[in-house]
Amino acid sequence: MKELTLVFTDAEWESLGDLADAHGVPVAEFVRMAVRAYEAAEAARVRAAGEAYAAAHADLLRRLGE
Helix, strand or coil: CCCCCCCCCHHHHHHHHHHHHHHCCCHHHHHHHHHHHHHHHHHHHHHHHHHHHHHHCHHHHHHHHC
């Protein structure tokens, strides 16, 4: 496992602590959960953009593939 040091303001740290407590996990685990959720959302956004591009340019992509 790799380590990363993050610096938070007091307000950010308090907010993270409150959120972690609400989820019943330590702050470090909550941050990992948040990063995984962001990664999944970003992957879905990029996938949707690629699919939309492919649909909008299907004819061109088909011709390029010939």
